[in-house]
Amino acid sequence: xDPWVEIVLPRPDIGGSxxxxxxxxxxxxxxxxxxxxxxxxxxxxxxxxxxxxxxxxSVEPGAVTAFLGPNGAGKTTTLRMILGLVTPTSGSxxxxxxxxxxxxxxxxxxGAVLEAAAFHPGLTARTHLEILxxxxxxxxxxxxxxxxxxDLTGAADRRVGGFSLxxxxxxxxxxxxxxxxxxxxxxxxxxxxxxAGVHWLRGFLRAYALQGRTVLVSTHALAEIxxxxxxVIIISGxxxxxxxxxxxxxxLEELYLEVTR
Amino acid sequence: xxxxxRAELVRARASRTVRILVVLAPVTCVLWAVLPVALMGADGxxxxxxxxxxxYAMAQQAYVFTLLLGILGTAGEFRHQTITWRFLxxxxxxxxxxAKLAAYGIVGLVVAAVSAPATLAAGALLLHLGGHPxxxxxxxxxxxxxxxxxxxYGLLGVGLGALIRNQTAAVAVALIWFMYxxxxxxMLLPGLGRRxxxxxxxxxxxxxxxxxxxxxxxxxxxxxxxxxxxxxxAARLITLRRDVT
Numbered sequence: 138x139d140p141w142v143e144i145v146l147p148r149p150d151i152g153g154s155x156x157x158x159x160x161x162x163x164x165x166x167x168x169x170x171x172x173x174x175x176x177x178x179x180x181x182x183x184x185x186x187x188x189x190x191x192x193x194x195s196v197e198p199g200a201v202t203a204f205l206g207p208n209g210a211g212k213t214t215t216l217r218m219i220l221g222l223v224t225p226t227s228g229s230x231x232x233x234x235x236x237x238x239x240x241x242x243x244x245x246x247x248g249a250v251l252e253a254a255a256f257h258p259g260l261t262a263r264t265h266l267e268i269l270x271x272x273x274x275x276x277x278x279x280x281x282x283x284x285x286x287x288d289l290t291g292a293a294d295r296r297v298g299g300f301s302l303x304x305x306x307x308x309x310x311x312x313x314x315x316x317x318x319x320x321x322x323x324x325x326x327x328x329x330x331x332x333a334g335v336h337w338l339r340g341f342l343r344a345y346a347l348q349g350r351t352v353l354v355s356t357h358a359l360a361e362i363x364x365x366x367x368x369v370i371i372i373s374g375x376x377x378x379x380x381x382x383x384x385x386x387x388x389l390e391e392l393y394l395e396v397t398r
Numbered sequence: 399x400x401x402x403x404r405a406e407l408v409r410a411r412a413s414r415t416v417r418i419l420v421v422l423a424p425v426t427c428v429l430w431a432v433l434p435v436a437l438m439g440a441d442g443x444x445x446x447x448x449x450x451x452x453x454y455a456m457a458q459q460a461y462v463f464t465l466l467l468g469i470l471g472t473a474g475e476f477r478h479q480t481i482t483w484r485f486l487x488x489x490x491x492x493x494x495x496x497a498k499l500a501a502y503g504i505v506g507l508v509v510a511a512v513s514a515p516a517t518l519a520a521g522a523l524l525l526h527l528g529g530h531p532x533x534x535x536x537x538x539x540x541x542x543x544x545x546x547x548x549x550x551y552g553l554l555g556v557g558l559g560a561l562i563r564n565q566t567a568a569v570a571v572a573l574i575w576f577m578y579x580x581x582x583x584x585m586l587l588p589g590l591g592r593r594x595x596x597x598x599x600x601x602x603x604x605x606x607x608x609x610x611x612x613x614x615x616x617x618x619x620x621x622x623x624x625x626x627x628x629x630x631x632a633a634r635l636i637t638l639r640r641d642v643t
Contacts, residue, residue: 214643221489222482222642238489249486255479257413264412265480272405272487272497312483 171233171246172198172319172351174219178228181214181375188214190375191228196353198319200367201346203383204355207397211375212355213252216324220249232320244273248313252324254305258298262289262308265297270315283311288337302329310338320351327358339365363389373397399500402493406471406501415470416505423463423509423548424516430456431517435524450534453525457510457517457544458603461551464506465572468555471502473565482642491638495630498556506552510545517544543603543615550599550622551576557629563637598622 174196181189189211196202206212217223219230221237229236232247240246256265266280284290287307292300297308306329313321321342327335335358343365346352356362363383371379371393378396383389410416434453444452472495475481488494518541525532555572562568576596584591591597592612601618613621 217641217643220486222485224639224641240489243489244487247486251482255482257474257478257480259414260409260412264408268405268409268412269483269487271408272402272484274401 173234174230174232174320174322174351174353175234176215176219176228176230179215179218179225179230180227181211181218181223182226188375189218189225192372192375192377193228194370194377194380196351196370197368198351199346199349201342201352201354201362201365202368202370203362203366203389204353204370204372205357205359205362205393206372206378210372210397212372213324215372216249216251216322216353216355219322220247220251242273242316244269244275244316244318246316246318247320247322248316248318250306250309250313250321250323250326252328254309254312256297256300256305256308259296261294261296262300262311263293265308266312266315269312273316275315279315279317283314286314287311303331303334306330307334318350320353321345322353324355325357326354327356327361335361359390359393371396399493399497402488402497403500403504406497407504410467410471410501410505413470416467419463419467420505420509420512423460424513426463427457427459427513427517428520430459431521431524435521435528435530438525438528438530446531447534447536450525450531451536451540453521454517454537454540455544455600455603456521457514457541458547458599460509460513460544460548461599462573462576464502464509464548464552465555465558465576466569467505467509468498468502468552468557469559469568469572470555470565471505472498472556472559473563473568474559476559476563477565485642492634495556495560495633495638498560499553499630502552502556503549506549507545509552510548513548514541514545517541539615540603543618546619547599547603547622550602550619550626553626554595554622554629557626557633560633561629561637593621595622595625598625 176192176194179189179192180187192211192215204212204216214223218225219232219237232240237243237247262284263280266283270277270280281290284293287310289304289307289311292304297305300308306326310326327338330338339361342352342354346367354362366383369379369381369383369389370377373396379392431453434449434456438449475484484494485491522532558572559565559568562571580591580594580596583594584597588611592601597612598618598621601612601615602622612618
């Protein structure tokens with residue numbers, strides 16, 4: 138099934154209805170406040186290296202937010218702090234007003250695709266998903282559903298050790314989608330995807346945001362993200378250097394090179 | 399918590415390594431039983447009853463497999479970085495380890511419950527063929543103790559895996575310690591040796607040693623449990639809090 142078709146259909150679980158042609162659906166208030174990412178004066182030091190320094194921003198639902206910056210700017214560290222995997226040295230990060238570690242059902246609140254997502258090579262894609270679905274207490278049919286969403290059903294019963302980088306990336310996305318989350322956080326999600334895969338991912342993320350959900354994407358692929366991002370956050374050396382809406386027709390590459398110089 | 403334990407069991411059941419280790423455990427016990435049967439006639443201070451009990455105590459040799467299962471179940475997640483997914487689903491890292499303790503307790507119990515009857519059957523057959531008495535007082539207690547000790551090593555493996563995190567290092571440390579260092583210390587310093595994990599497990603399994611007085615079985619169990627608890631607590635206080643990068 139074409140995932141694009143599937144996700145623009147009305148979905149009762151997001152409150153708002155999206156009928157007919159795709160348009161910006163405003164989700165109800167409670168849902169909106171549930172899915173705002175707020176980063177407040179966030180800092181992280183590794184020894185003497187200040188990886189993230191006094192970083193503050195918020196990521197709103199209903200939009201794709203691009204999270205940009207040079208290698209070593211602190212993007213991955215910031216995302217891992219939002220996800221409770223890395224403990225901040227100072228400041229805080231919350232999703233829907235709560236630190237990730239305090240979320241009751243984190244998988245239904247936030248889906249994450251981290252850079253170079255790892256899998257046990259000896260397990261099949263289905264088993265990988267089944268383990269996490271069971272741990273999260275989600276409905277059994279979610280596994281087949283997300284496999285179908287990322288077009289991985291045909292490879293579901295193959296060991297992940299034989300997967301290409303693109304297939305692993307799809308499996309990582311499937312894992313992130315298990316809980317049908319209101320927030321998607323993706324670190325370099327297009328890595329290893331072939332052109333058709335990139336095209337598909339672009340449509341997928343766009344549609345996800347159109348449903349009123351929050352999408353935060355860290356990437357170096359400016360030309361790609363340019364096509365779907367509504368908002369841009371650029372950091373460099375662990376500090377914020379630009380945040381603002383991405384106006385139609387503006388040159389993202391020029392802006393990026395200008396502020397990270 | 400039930401969901402987390404079930405998830406661990408799904409993972410264990412799907413792993414080829416787990417299946418291989420579970421099959422190897424009773425086979426190893428049966429092979430080990432040959433040794434004390436062969437030594438039945440040898441000189442020494444042990445009584446015939448002690449020697450017969452020691453044949454059945456070989457059910458404890460499955461310990462190395464449950465220890466490995468526990469280590470692979472935790473340190474393996476760090477090695478393959480799948481621990482990132484686990485902590486995303488369950489940010490309370492202590493709960494993840496608790497679920498692993500419960501799950502590998504169950505897996506360890508299964509391994510022990512297969513190994514003990516296998517050792518009993520093989521031991522009885524070998525003793526019978528060798529013309530020795532087939533049973534002695536206290537054999538059921540020895541088998542029960544072995545089941546508890548083998549299960550306990552699975553829990554200890556989880557604790558060590560969570561504490562050391564590096565799978566290769568954890569396996570190396572565990573094998574060197576439990577197969578050699580602990581035995582060596584027991585030989586050199588019996589007073590200390592009987593209080594070490596191996597000594598506690600042997601006491602629990604009701605083994606008799608020629609050169610070392612073991613603790614009573616009722617003391618061996620709690621002492622072994624204390625070692626498991628110490629490893630888990632150390633993991634929670636030291637390594638589990640670290641950043642997952």
